[in-house]
Amino acid sequence: MQVPLLDFKKQYQGLKEEILKEISDVCDSQHFVLGDKVQKLEKEIAEYCNAEFACGVTSGSDALIISLMVEDIGAGDEVITTPFTFFATVGAICRVGATPVFVDVDPDTFNIDPAKIEEKITSKTKAIIPVHLFGQCCDMDAINSIAKKHELIVIEDACQSIGAEFNGKRAGSMGDYGCFSFYPTKNLGCFGDGGMVTTNDEKKAELLHIFRNHGQGSTYIHKHIGGNFRLDALQAAVLSIKLRELDSWSTAREANAAEYRKLFAASKIGDKVKLPFVANYASKHIYNQFSILVADGKRDELCSKLREANVGCGIYYPLSLHLQECFKSLGYQEGDMPVSEKLSKEILALPIFPESTSEQRQCVVDTIEKILCG
Numbered sequence: 001m002q003v004p005l006l007d008f009k010k011q012y013q014g015l016k017e018e019i020l021k022e023i024s025d026v027c028d029s030q031h032f033v034l035g036d037k038v039q040k041l042e043k044e045i046a047e048y049c050n051a052e053f054a055c056g057v058t059s060g061s062d063a064l065i066i067s068l069m070v071e072d073i074g075a076g077d078e079v080i081t082t083p084f085t086f087f088a089t090v091g092a093i094c095r096v097g098a099t100p101v102f103v104d105v106d107p108d109t110f111n112i113d114p115a116k117i118e119e120k121i122t123s124k125t126k127a128i129i130p131v132h133l134f135g136q137c138c139d140m141d142a143i144n145s146i147a148k149k150h151e152l153i154v155i156e157d158a159c160q161s162i163g164a165e166f167n168g169k170r171a172g173s174m175g176d177y178g179c180f181s182f183y184p185t186k187n188l189g190c191f192g193d194g195g196m197v198t199t200n201d202e203k204k205a206e207l208l209h210i211f212r213n214h215g216q217g218s219t220y221i222h223k224h225i226g227g228n229f230r231l232d233a234l235q236a237a238v239l240s241i242k243l244r245e246l247d248s249w250s251t252a253r254e255a256n257a258a259e260y261r262k263l264f265a266a267s268k269i270g271d272k273v274k275l276p277f278v279a280n281y282a283s284k285h286i287y288n289q290f291s292i293l294v295a296d297g298k299r300d301e302l303c304s305k306l307r308e309a310n311v312g313c314g315i316y317y318p319l320s321l322h323l324q325e326c327f328k329s330l331g332y333q334e335g336d337m338p339v340s341e342k343l344s345k346e347i348l349a350l351p352i353f354p355e356s357t358s359e360q361r362q363c364v365v366d367t368i369e370k371i372l373c374g
């Protein structure tokens with residue numbers, strides 16, 4: 001049996017007719033950038049995320065960059081974030097000229113550890129970017145109270161967590177900004193690159209819309225230096241259709257996770273692997289990834305043997321960001337972020353996509369059992 005890590009072909013087949021019709025409509029209109037389709041999607045995403053406003057942008061990476069730009073964060077400023085995330089979180093901080101300051105993660109949730117934030121705050125700190133990793137929110141009460149005390153901006157990196165909830169509150173509705181990606185492998189993916197920023201602040205929303213179009217207030221009159229961060233009408237049209245299905249896909253991912261837990265419990269694998277932890281406050285986990293921890297230095301071997309057996313798996317992320325060559329000048333050393341470093345050696349993502357089958361999950365767990373228990 002083949003078990004791919006990801007396969008959205010079935011999902012597309014179910015929506016193909018509707019999507020192709022919408023794409024054809026956009027082509028007929030010859031209106032490809034911003035416009036009605038983008039405005040419609042912005043309203044829908046704001047509503048879905050329980051935020052007041054939303055601004056469609058080119059990608060999740062640009063969602064982070066434009067949020068920092070609107071806050072005028074740049075050279076000489078520090079931004080606190082996690083070393084255990086996709087590169088773009090930290091790349092965005094550097095792209096605006098600011099300095100990323102890493103805070104190690106919680107060993108259970110893999111998200112930034114709020115207890116370690118305050119010791120990293122200096123007079124230069126301007127913002128915190130918590131990342132809701134793999135579909136589970138950070139401890140936003142703790143983070144927001146630190147931010148409030150020190151007057152810091154909070155930019156939620158919710159690129160992996162659209163629809164996830166912290167005590168009933170949706171990702172992207174709790175900070176000053178919420179950043180989303182519609183890269184095809186995210187839970188809500190478009191047919192290329194796309195992103196969105198949510199906010200509850202009308203002034204910030206207005207600035208986001210100005211900055212994404214080269215800082216133009218009215219045509220050819222520039223009050224700010226923005227950039228081209230405009231979302232395509234074609235992507236917006238596809239996303240509006242897919243958004244209607246998002247809750248059912250998230251429910252399927254949760255059910256798949258629950259099934260994995262039963263299958264692992266019934267196997268001989270025991271504590272050779274640790275299953276994803278769900279925090280008490282995580283009233284909704286959307287399982288962008290189902291990442292297990294593999295003990296005793298066996299992760300790499302397990303990963304390559306699974307792939308040999310045609311079982312897909314992924315390593316997010318194999319090298320903690322503070323140890324990346326491009327961030328050498330920041331001066332971090334091995335041992336500085338022990339939790340993140342340990343996770344990068346033990347983490348392994350298993351197939352969890354909504355259309356994956358019970359037979360496939362049984363095959364994944366059987367194969368792991370065979371490899372780890374002989």
Ligand SMILES: *Cc1c(COP(=O)(O)O)cnc(C)c1O
Pocket residue numbers: 059060061062085086088089131157159160180181182183193194195
């Ligand atoms: C995917 C992702 C991004 C970047 O999104 P793009 O749309 O690929 O630019 C940023 N942060 C996190 C945590 C992500 O998973």
